[in-house]
Amino acid sequence: MTPDHSSAGLGLPDAGPARFASLDEVRGGLAQVGYLADEAISGVVYLADRLSKPVLVEGPAGTGKTQLAKSVADLTGARLIRLQCYEGLDESKALYEWNYRKQLLRIQAGEHGEGEREGPSWKELEEDIFSEDFLLARPLLEAIRSTDPVVLLVDEVDRVELETEALLLEILSEYQVSIPELGTVKATRLPMVFLTSNNTRELSEALKRRCLYLHLDYPDAEREKAIVLSRVPQIAEQLAEQLVRTVRALRSLELRKAPSVAETIDWARTLLALGLTTLDEEAVRTTLGVVLKHHSDQTRSLQQLKLADRS
16 A cells, blocks of 8 residues: 655645655666666655655756756656746746637627627626636746646755745645735645755745755766766777766866756767767867866866966
């Protein structure tokens, strides 16, 4: 018998049956969908499911934070709903807004009536235009109203203002939304929620308190090599090891933007596409733009790694 979640008795919507029976099932399942999780990652995903809590995933850009949510959605067969955060994001783009153009057309049609019949009263018209037919659900409302399994990804939450963070806090506390014209919309099934942050600003303690916390840093050499071999299975193990060693050396330098794991994978694919079998000085110089996107970083790297042209 699959155990239930622990949201019962907490005033939260039904979370449904547990998604995972064990930590090993989480880790093995994520590996099957191409995400190599360590014990910390698989443990937090398991507890997020059992405790019905959101997960706040912090760490440098490109360490697999967004991919974790995508992989959990793939593993569980859930629909991924993504809210991409940015400066200036407001309630109308995150939660809901009214289709004003459609409402205006309905008002204009009502003013003329239909044929000889007199048009509806304003009260009737108001009840009509502020109905479900005119509501545009944005990611947060869409996730709450869904009756199917959902993974909600709130990506780069550290880029929004405090007001929007407060909105997220309210929704993640109660999993309900108050729409003045329609009333309160409550979730019938809890989504699994992941919030990612590149730590560009400090998030509120209130938001952190409601989440499980996971910090994703760059993986160690063995795990990064395993990730490369998993995502680019055609690459030779010796070349993958050489590639990872070079990337780790680049990360040790003072760069504007250190190479991400995603860029390590791109570099591996680039070497394959060019038919290169070793990462020698010439190969690094001609393909460095795949992992370093600033000219100053490329120049500094070539100098400090002693790969600069000696001519």
